[in-house]
Amino acid sequence: MIHMxxxxxxxxxxxxxxxxxxxxxxxxxxxxxxxxxxxxxxxINFAVFNRFLFPDSxxxxxxxxxxxxxxxxxxxxxxxxxxxxxxxIQSIQVNxxxxxxx
Amino acid sequence: xEYTILILLLPLLSFLTLGLGGKxxxxxxxxxxxxxxxxAVTVLSWLTAGLYFTAPRLADGTFExxxxxxxxxxxxxxTLSIDMGILLDPISVMMLVVISTVSLMxxxxxxGYMKGERGFQRYYAFLSLFTMSMLGLVVATNIFQMYLFWxxxxxxxxxxxxxxxxxxxxxxxxxxxxxxxxFADLGFLIxxxxxxxxxxxxxxxxxGAELTGMAVKMVPLALGLMFIGGAxxxxxxxxxxxxxxxxxxxxxxxxxxxxxxxxxxGVYLVARMFPLFIGYAPDVLHMVAYVGLITAFYAAxxxxxxxxxxxxxxxxxISQIGFMMVAxxxxxxxxxxxxxxxxxxxxxxxxxHAMFKALLFLGAGSIIHAVHSNEMSAMGGLRxxxxxxxxxxxxxxxxxxxxxxxxxxxxxxEILAACFQFSPVVGWAMTIxxxxxxxxxFRLYFGIxxxxxxxxxxxxxxxxxxxxxxxxxxxxxxVVTCVAGFIPFGxxxxxxxxxxxxxxxxxxxxxxxxxxxxxxxxxxxxxxxEKQPVADAMQHRFKGLxxxxxxxxxxxxxxQYVTHKIIFRCICRPIAWFDRHVVDGTFDFLAWSANAAxxxxxxxxxxxxxxxxxxxxxxxxxLILLLLV
Numbered sequence: 189m190i191h192m193x194x195x196x197x198x199x200x201x202x203x204x205x206x207x208x209x210x211x212x213x214x215x216x217x218x219x220x221x222x223x224x225x226x227x228x229x230x231x232i233n234f235a236v237f238n239r240f241l242f243p244d245s246x247x248x249x250x251x252x253x254x255x256x257x258x259x260x261x262x263x264x265x266x267x268x269x270x271x272x273x274x275x276x277i278q279s280i281q282v283n284x285x286x287x288x289x290x
Numbered sequence: 291x292e293y294t295i296l297i298l299l300l301p302l303l304s305f306l307t308l309g310l311g312g313k314x315x316x317x318x319x320x321x322x323x324x325x326x327x328x329x330a331v332t333v334l335s336w337l338t339a340g341l342y343f344t345a346p347r348l349a350d351g352t353f354e355x356x357x358x359x360x361x362x363x364x365x366x367x368x369t370l371s372i373d374m375g376i377l378l379d380p381i382s383v384m385m386l387v388v389i390s391t392v393s394l395m396x397x398x399x400x401x402g403y404m405k406g407e408r409g410f411q412r413y414y415a416f417l418s419l420f421t422m423s424m425l426g427l428v429v430a431t432n433i434f435q436m437y438l439f440w441x442x443x444x445x446x447x448x449x450x451x452x453x454x455x456x457x458x459x460x461x462x463x464x465x466x467x468x469x470x471x472x473f474a475d476l477g478f479l480i481x482x483x484x485x486x487x488x489x490x491x492x493x494x495x496x497x498g499a500e501l502t503g504m505a506v507k508m509v510p511l512a513l514g515l516m517f518i519g520g521a522x523x524x525x526x527x528x529x530x531x532x533x534x535x536x537x538x539x540x541x542x543x544x545x546x547x548x549x550x551x552x553x554x555x556g557v558y559l560v561a562r563m564f565p566l567f568i569g570y571a572p573d574v575l576h577m578v579a580y581v582g583l584i585t586a587f588y589a590a591x592x593x594x595x596x597x598x599x600x601x602x603x604x605x606x607x608i609s610q611i612g613f614m615m616v617a618x619x620x621x622x623x624x625x626x627x628x629x630x631x632x633x634x635x636x637x638x639x640x641x642x643h644a645m646f647k648a649l650l651f652l653g654a655g656s657i658i659h660a661v662h663s664n665e666m667s668a669m670g671g672l673r674x675x676x677x678x679x680x681x682x683x684x685x686x687x688x689x690x691x692x693x694x695x696x697x698x699x700x701x702x703x704e705i706l707a708a709c710f711q712f713s714p715v716v717g718w719a720m721t722i723x724x725x726x727x728x729x730x731x732f733r734l735y736f737g738i739x740x741x742x743x744x745x746x747x748x749x750x751x752x753x754x755x756x757x758x759x760x761x762x763x764x765x766x767x768x769v770v771t772c773v774a775g776f777i778p779f780g781x782x783x784x785x786x787x788x789x790x791x792x793x794x795x796x797x798x799x800x801x802x803x804x805x806x807x808x809x810x811x812x813x814x815x816x817x818x819x820e821k822q823p824v825a826d827a828m829q830h831r832f833k834g835l836x837x838x839x840x841x842x843x844x845x846x847x848x849x850q851y852v853t854h855k856i857i858f859r860c861i862c863r864p865i866a867w868f869d870r871h872v873v874d875g876t877f878d879f880l881a882w883s884a885n886a887a888x889x890x891x892x893x894x895x896x897x898x899x900x901x902x903x904x905x906x907x908x909x910x911x912x913l914i915l916l917l918l919v
Contacts, residue, residue: 211907283898
C-alpha cells in the first residue's frame with residue numbers, strides 16, 4: 189500500500205509547479221493550465237485526506253468532484269475571455285495586457 | 291422739482307432700449323427713439339431752468355440750492371457716506387441746459403450725418419449713455435457721485451471715439467483717450483480720498499462752512515490732486531494729448547463730447563469746488579490759472595499750422611478751455627465786484643463756447659460730409675456750394691474771435707477783464723492768445739470756404755449743401771450764438787450767488803476787438819487769395835518752428851519715449867521678469883514636485899497581473915510566517 193506521504197508530496201510538487209508556471213509563463217493559455225495544475229493538486233489532497241483520515245465518510249470525494257466541475261466551468265469562461273482579449277490586442281501574451289492601467 | 295429725476299432716467303431708458311433692442315429696430319426707429327427722449331430731456335431742462343431762475347431769491351440775494359433727491363447709498367461711518375442724488379444750483383442748472391440743448395442738436399444732426407452707417411443703433415445708444423452720465427455728473431450732490439459719473443462719461447467717450455472699431459487709428463485713439471484720462475483720474479480719486487478722510491464728508495462745502503485742524507492743511511493737497519483729474523478730462527497741458535486724437539470718432543461726437551460738454555467737466559469741477567479753492571487754497575487756484583494759460587498758448591500756437599480741420603478745432607477747444615481755467619484761476623475773492631469776476635466769466639464762456647464750438651464742429655461735419663475728407667487741401671472755395679454751412683460757420687468764427695455782437699465777445703471780454711484785474715501780464719498774455727484764436731480760426735475759415743478750389747476732386751463729386759436734419763442744428767446754434775451774449779448771465783451765476791450786472795470795460799473790450807480785427811485782417815491778407823505766397827514764404831522762413839508746431843511740439847513723441855522706452859523697459863520689464871521667473875517659478879516647482887512624487891509611486895500600479903499575484907503571494911507567505919512564529 190502506498191503511503192499517504194507520497195500522495196501529498198506529489199500534490200505539493202504539482203501545486204508549486206502550478207504556482208511557478210503561473211508566475212513565469214507569459215501566455216495566458218499556459219497560465220490557465222498552471223491554474224488547472226493547482227486545482228488538481230488540491231483535488232488530490234481532498235481525495236487523499238478523505239481516503240486515509242476519514243475512510244467512513246464521502247465529503248472529500250464529493251468536494252473534489254465539485255471542484256472539478258467548477259474548474260471546468262471556469263476554464264470555459266477563461267477561454268472565452270482569452271478569445272476576446274485576442275480579438276482586442278491580437279495577442280494572448282499577459283505582459284501585453286496592461287491596458288487596465290492606463 | 292421732483293421731476294428732475296426724469297432728466298436722468300429718460301436717457302438711461304433710451305440707452306437700455308437701444309442697446310438691448312437696437313438690433314431688431316430700423317435705423318429710423320432707433321434715431322427717433324433717441325432723439326425723442328432727448329427732446330423730452332431738453333424740455334425738462336429748460337423748464338427746470340425757467341422755474342429755478344424765476345423763483346424768488348433768498349434773503350442774502352442768492353438762489354436757493356435745491357436737493358430734490360439724496361439717497362444714502364454706501365455708508366462708511368456715521369457721517370461719511372456716498373450718496374446718490376440731484377443737486378440744483380445755478381451752475382448745475384446752467385449745465386443741464388447746455389448739455390441737453392447741444393445733445394439734442396447732435397441727436398438731430400446725427401440722423402443725417404450717420405445715415406446708413408453700420409451700427410447706427412449702437413451709436414444712438416452710446417449717445418444716450420453719454421448724455422445720461424454727463425447730466426448725472428453735473429447734478430451730483432457729492433464729490434463721489436461726481437466721480438462715478440465722471441468715469442461713466444470717460445467710458446462713453448471711449449466707446450464713441452472707437453465707434454469705427456474696424457479702423458486701427460480709431461481704436462488707438464480711443465485707447466489713448468481712456469488711458470490718459472484714467473491716469474489723470476487716479477489723481478482725482480486720491481484727492482477725493484484725502485478730502486473725505488480729513489473733512490469727514492464727501493459733500494461740497496458751501497459758503498460759510500468751516501474746516502478745522504489738519505483739514506485746513508490737507509485740503510489744498512486734495513484740491514490739487516482733484517485738479518489733476520480735471521486737467522486730464524479737460525485736456526490741460528500736458529495731459530491734452532488724447533483730445534486731438536479723439537477726433538477719429540464721428541464728427542457729431544466730437545461736437546458733443548470733445549468740444550462742448552465732457553471736456554468742460556474739469557472746469558465744472560473747479561467751479562464746483564470754488565468755495566474751497568477760494569477759502570483754503572488760493573495758491574492752488576492760481577496754479578490752475580497758470581496751467582490754463584500755458585495750455586491756451588500752446589494749443590493756439592499748434593492750431594495755427596494744423597491742416598486737418600477737426601484737429602484745428604480740437605486745439606482751439608483746448609485753448610478755449612484754457613481760457614475758462616484761467617478765468618477761474620485768477621479769482622482772488624468770492625465777491626464778483628472785487629476779484630471774483632472770473633468765476634462768472636468762466637461759466638459764461640463755458641456756456642457760449644459750448645454753443646459756438648458745437649456749431650463749428652457740426653459745420654465741420656457738414657463739410658466733411660460733402661467732400662469726404664478732413665484735410666484742408668481737399669476744400670477751398672466751398673462757399674458757393676454750401677451757403678448755410680458757410681454763413682453759420684462764419685458766425686461761429688466771429689464769435690470765437692471775439693467780435694461783437696456775437697456771444698464769444700461778451701464772455702471772452704469778461705475773462706480778459708478778470709485777468710487784467712488779477713495782473714496786467716496775464717491780461718496781456720490772454721489778449722494775445724485771443725488774437726491768435728482769431729487768426730487761426732480765420733485761417734481755417736478761408737482755407738475751407740475761399741482760397742483755391744480743389745477742382746480735380748470736386749469735378750467727379752460736386753459738394754452739396756447738407757440735408758435739413760443737418761442744417762437745422764447749424765441754424766439753431768447760429769441763432770443762439772448771435773443772441774447768447776445778451777443774456778444777463780451775471781444775474782444767474784456768480785461767484786457768491788448774488789446778482790451781478792455785466793458791464794463792459796471799454797479799455798479791455800476795445801483792445802481785444804482791435805487785436806481780433808488785426809488778426810482777422812492778417813489772416814485775410816495771408817490766406818484769402820487763390821495763391822498764398824506769404825503763407826508759403828513764412829513756412830519756408832520758419833521751417834523749424836513750423837515743423838515743430840505741426841508735430842505739436844513733439845509732445846506725443848515725448849510721451850511715447852517716456853512710456854515705451856523708460857517705463858516699459860526699466861520698470862515693466864523687470865517686474866515681468868520677476869513675475870515670470872520668481873512667482874511663476876515657485877508654483878511651477880510645486881507642480882513639478884507633486885508630479886515627481888506621483889511618478890515615483892506610479893510603478894506600484896503596473897497593471898501587470900503576474901506582478902500583483904507575486905506581491906499577493908509574498909504577502910500570504912509573510913502572513914503564514916507570522917502565524918507560525
